[in-house]
Amino acid sequence: MKNLLKEVTLSCVALLACFNTMASENKNNKPGAEEEFNSVEMIMHHISDAHDFHFLDYTDSEGVEHAVSIPLPVILYTNNGLVCFMSSAFHHNDDGSYVVSKRGTNFVKYHEKIYQLNDGASSLEFDEQHHPLNAVKPIDVSITKNVFSMLLSLVLLLTLFGAAGRSARKNPGAPKGILAFLEPIIVFIREDIIIPNVGEKKYKTYIPYLITIFFFIFFNNLLGLIPGGANVTGNIAVTLVLSVFTLLVTNFSANKAYWKHIFLPPVPLALYPIMVPIEVIGVLTKPFALMIRLFANITAGHIIILSLISLIFVFKSIFIAPVSVGFVLFMYTLELLVALLQAYIFTLLSALFIGQAIEEHH
Amino acid sequence: MDFGAFAAIGAGLAAIGAGIGIGNIGGSAMEAIARQPEATSKIQTNMIIAAALIEGVALFAVVVALMK
Numbered sequence: 311m312k313n314l315l316k317e318v319t320l321s322c323v324a325l326l327a328c329f330n331t332m333a334s335e336n337k338n339n340k341p342g343a344e345e346e347f348n349s350v351e352m353i354m355h356h357i358s359d360a361h362d363f364h365f366l367d368y369t370d371s372e373g374v375e376h377a378v379s380i381p382l383p384v385i386l387y388t389n390n391g392l393v394c395f396m397s398s399a400f401h402h403n404d405d406g407s408y409v410v411s412k413r414g415t416n417f418v419k420y421h422e423k424i425y426q427l428n429d430g431a432s433s434l435e436f437d438e439q440h441h442p443l444n445a446v447k448p449i450d451v452s453i454t455k456n457v458f459s460m461l462l463s464l465v466l467l468l469t470l471f472g473a474a475g476r477s478a479r480k481n482p483g484a485p486k487g488i489l490a491f492l493e494p495i496i497v498f499i500r501e502d503i504i505i506p507n508v509g510e511k512k513y514k515t516y517i518p519y520l521i522t523i524f525f526f527i528f529f530n531n532l533l534g535l536i537p538g539g540a541n542v543t544g545n546i547a548v549t550l551v552l553s554v555f556t557l558l559v560t561n562f563s564a565n566k567a568y569w570k571h572i573f574l575p576p577v578p579l580a581l582y583p584i585m586v587p588i589e590v591i592g593v594l595t596k597p598f599a600l601m602i603r604l605f606a607n608i609t610a611g612h613i614i615i616l617s618l619i620s621l622i623f624v625f626k627s628i629f630i631a632p633v634s635v636g637f638v639l640f641m642y643t644l645e646l647l648v649a650l651l652q653a654y655i656f657t658l659l660s661a662l663f664i665g666q667a668i669e670e671h672h
Numbered sequence: 673m674d675f676g677a678f679a680a681i682g683a684g685l686a687a688i689g690a691g692i693g694i695g696n697i698g699g700s701a702m703e704a705i706a707r708q709p710e711a712t713s714k715i716q717t718n719m720i721i722a723a724a725l726i727e728g729v730a731l732f733a734v735v736v737a738l739m740k
Contacts, residue, residue, distance in 0.1 A: 502717075599728060602731065602732055602735060603727075603731065606734055606735045607731060651724055652724070655725070655728075
């Protein structure tokens with residue numbers, strides 16, 4: 311099991327190496343122009359999705375800027391079919407001025423979004439509402455930072471839990487290896503989260519979903535905390551999908567008592583115009599709150615850490631560094647706690663909603 | 673009118689709300705533990721859950737402030 315994990319990690323690293331790692335590119339030819347440090351821009355860049363893993367920029371002795379990054383594949387579905395190329399084709403240009411021509415269509419990248427220029431256009435133009443005047447957006451199904459990180463955590467989950475499951479089946483008695491680490495956590499989730507909330511009788515159907523959600527969120531929270539990692543659970547689209555899963559599982563396993571409580575609540579008839587809309591909206595607001603809670607907690611944590619680090623650059627003094635790094639260490643510890651806690655809360659509330667849906671009328 | 677300033681004030685008010693709420697919970701939890709030390713772990717678990725829920729509400733406000 312340990313060897314398998316080592317193999318998988320090494321093959322991931324080798325895969326990254328194939329993508330022309332440490333691709334050092336000439337960003338612009340201005341010799342060493344010192345620009346103002348914009349902390350908002352830096353923070354937004356770090357918490358948003360991107361088409362490459364961008365680690366740092368450095369200026370070499372001749373004053374030319376280089377960037378150290380790992381490019382990721384760009385896959386676009388245009389009218390001409392599927393167009394694939396590496397994001398290094400854009401040469402780190404993010405303001406829509408560098409045109410990449412593939413298969414007769416011209417693409418530019420503006421703020422990490424890829425646009426397809428209409429015929430005859432040579433650069434991107436926007437109107438006042440920031441709509442592109444001479445370009446359309448193709449369907450972008452690239453492997454971006456978030457997609458790559460999700461695939462990585464997928465591989466991690468499958469490896470760890472596959473190994474744990476095999477070991478549990480083969481060796482009865484005291485668990486050894488990765489199972490010894492995972493089993494207490496899984497039993498805790500089952501005993502303290504799932505059974506009290508979902509109920510003794512029907513909890514077995516929902517164990518796979520709830521445990522998967524817990525570990526998926528937990529691993530992605532942790533991977534996002536690694537410097538240079540992707541902010542997966544801090545992306546509202548990802549948390550939206552997770553809360554939609556909870557919504558679907560809850561409502562498709564709901565019994566008649568649940569729907570009766572929503573549409574025919576046990577109140578006087580005069581209160582129906584108030585109660586029924588509130589109950590119907592309540593069906594949607596509960597997963598909505600799940601989504602916002604996870605997204606905001608994780609993103610806020612990242613923003614705090616990045617802001618504290620950027621204090622060093624705002625004050626332009628090395629003496630701020632010990633204070634700043636001390637605060638950042640404290641915030642990192644808090645963030646580790648928050649990573650675990652948010653996974654726990656998401657799972658707990660999902661179990662609670664499922665339990666409410668399948669509860670028998672008492 | 674600089675709406676960025678109002679957004680910052682809104683986020684600050686949300687922080688005050690969260691502080692008061694979680695402070696209440698923490699205080700009650702401390703009292704309960706003082707009364708019955710055997711139930712510490714149960715009380716602690718429930719305190720953490722309630723704190724996370726309140727923080728969720730405060731972060732609703734932060735998200736709206738971030739939009740501006």
